[in-house]
Amino acid sequence: xxxxxxKSARDQVIxxxxxxxxxGDLKNGEEITQEEIAKILNVSRMPVREAFYALExxxxxxxxxxxxxxxxxxxxxxxxxxxxxxxxxxxxxxxKAARLATDLKDLEEINKEIEKxxxxxxxxxxxxxxxxxxxxxxxxxxxxxxxxxxxxLWSGLPPHLAEMVTEQMGKxxxxxxxxxxxxxxxxxxxxxELMMSHIKRSKIDFLKIx
Amino acid sequence: xxxxxxKSARDQVIxxxxxxxxxGDLKNGEEITQEEIAKILNVSRMPVREAFYALExxxxxxxxxxxxxxxxxxxxxxxxxxxxxxxxxxxxxxxKAARLATDLKDLEEINKEIEKxxxxxxxxxxxxxxxxxxxxxxxxxxxxxxxxxxxxLWSGLPPHLAEMVTEQMGKxxxxxxxxxxxxxxxxxxxxxELMMSHIKRSKIDFLKIx
DNA sequence: ATTCTGGATTTTGGATACAGAATCCTTTGT
DNA sequence: ACAAAGGATTCTGTATCCAAAATCCAGAAT
Numbered sequence: 424x425x426x427x428x429x430k431s432a433r434d435q436v437i438x439x440x441x442x443x444x445x446x447g448d449l450k451n452g453e454e455i456t457q458e459e460i461a462k463i464l465n466v467s468r469m470p471v472r473e474a475f476y477a478l479e480x481x482x483x484x485x486x487x488x489x490x491x492x493x494x495x496x497x498x499x500x501x502x503x504x505x506x507x508x509x510x511x512x513x514x515x516x517x518x519k520a521a522r523l524a525t526d527l528k529d530l531e532e533i534n535k536e537i538e539k540x541x542x543x544x545x546x547x548x549x550x551x552x553x554x555x556x557x558x559x560x561x562x563x564x565x566x567x568x569x570x571x572x573x574x575x576l577w578s579g580l581p582p583h584l585a586e587m588v589t590e591q592m593g594k595x596x597x598x599x600x601x602x603x604x605x606x607x608x609x610x611x612x613x614x615x616e617l618m619m620s621h622i623k624r625s626k627i628d629f630l631k632i633x
Numbered sequence: 634x635x636x637x638x639x640k641s642a643r644d645q646v647i648x649x650x651x652x653x654x655x656x657g658d659l660k661n662g663e664e665i666t667q668e669e670i671a672k673i674l675n676v677s678r679m680p681v682r683e684a685f686y687a688l689e690x691x692x693x694x695x696x697x698x699x700x701x702x703x704x705x706x707x708x709x710x711x712x713x714x715x716x717x718x719x720x721x722x723x724x725x726x727x728x729k730a731a732r733l734a735t736d737l738k739d740l741e742e743i744n745k746e747i748e749k750x751x752x753x754x755x756x757x758x759x760x761x762x763x764x765x766x767x768x769x770x771x772x773x774x775x776x777x778x779x780x781x782x783x784x785x786l787w788s789g790l791p792p793h794l795a796e797m798v799t800e801q802m803g804k805x806x807x808x809x810x811x812x813x814x815x816x817x818x819x820x821x822x823x824x825x826e827l828m829m830s831h832i833k834r835s836k837i838d839f840l841k842i843x
Numbered sequence: 844a845t846t847c848t849g850g851a852t853t854t855t856g857g858a859t860a861c862a863g864a865a866t867c868c869t870t871t872g873t
Numbered sequence: 874a875c876a877a878a879g880g881a882t883t884c885t886g887t888a889t890c891c892a893a894a895a896t897c898c899a900g901a902a903t
Contacts, residue, residue: 467888468888472855473682480785489895490854507725508722508778511721512721567714568715569718682885
């Protein structure tokens with residue numbers, strides 16, 4: 424049995440704020456205070472305070488020297504930046520994973536789930552399985568830093584819009600197959616290159632929609 | 634006049650804990666509690682709590698599923714990991730900076746400071762100026778994410794030991810010159826490559842001492 | 844009218860308080 | 874002797890409280 428994880432108030436605040444920023448409820452440059460948010464979300468200032476701190480690291484908020492906090496909406500430049508860095512880091516993670524991974528059981532398993540989702544044209548399931556696929560590779564890389572950074576990156580961008588996903592599910596899935604094949608061959612170099620181009624391609628597709 | 638920045642208790646706790654981990658006062662695997670640290674540093678649990686959260690992202694602490702926090706000392710594998718990632722990120726930062734930077738005044742200035750420190754064999758001054766040099770490049774890259782990640786990386790490793798620095802000051806300085814030259818020519822590609830090999834070389838030197 | 848000044852107001856950082864979760868430890872039953 | 878139960882203890886997460894910092898605003902001085 425896997426332990427049930429209950430979300431802390433802080434994490435819930437983080438999630439709520441991210442959503443609000445992504446869907447435009449909180450606009451770029453807008454100034455927000457701890458108390459204001461605390462009141463809206465019906466928690467005390469303390470979890471909000473910590474959430475602000477976390478979101479600042481993700482680049483979604485900015486504390487000015489006056490201590491006031493302003494919202495940093497997602498710009499096109501941001502998205503390019505996000506994908507450029509992610510391509511490098513996930514490439515590195517894939518290379519490390521290909522070198523270290525002796526046990527690809529989990530990854531093969533997830534791959535099958537993706538397969539199913541693609542065939543069923545089930546976008547929601549696909550999104551979940553896809554994230555799972557990537558996160559598993561990070562984990563296989565066995566680098567805390569890579570995991571931490573990629574986690575921050577992944578959370579810092581709006582979830583892939585459904586329209587984008589349906590369009591590219593097939594493409595992405597076949598790229599995943601190639602990556603998996605590189606893993607089976609323990610081919611570090613190929614794993615890195617394939618992962619990087621996989622993400623660079625996503626970047627282009629994402630930008631088209633944005 | 635530049636505004637005076639005063640450190641928050643949280644930041645001081647972060648710094649103290651880092652030091653304690655680096656010099657071995659807190660050993661790998663040791664379990665620490667918020668209250669214990671708060672008592673030692675003579676602050677309340679609140680800043681300690683936030684410091685734990687921050688240090689976890691840097692990879693120096695680990696919160697277990699039980700909520701207990703344990704110390705993750707720096708291993709050789711960690712150092713390799715650190716430098717590998719840093720090489721990529723600083724390479725990217727250098728490339729972006731070379732593309733965007735119109736004004737190299739600050740960087741040239743800092744370069745002269747380094748020059749002075751090298752000639753005077755002044756290790757302390759060198760260390761400060763060197764960090765300044767790198768940070769300035771990150772800033773010129775104009776990417777919040779790169780800055781944030783590199784900041785986390787830079788803080789997560791013990792400061793370069795004095796012995797290491799004296800030995801390699803000259804080498805590093807001449808590498809800096811080459812990087813600066815690439816900037817003057819706005820040569821993205823060269824900037825990235827030179828920065829990457831600069832850091833890969835540091836990695837080797839650091840590992841020799843560790 | 845514009846700038847300056849000093850107090851009222853807001854907001855933050857940090858301390859303290861309290862309830863619930865996790866762990867420890869003693870007791871009880873077999 | 875050993876395992877299970879359950880109460881005491883420890884520790885964390887969140888709420889509340891307080892003092893210091895920042896901002897705002899009205900009136901005085903130029």
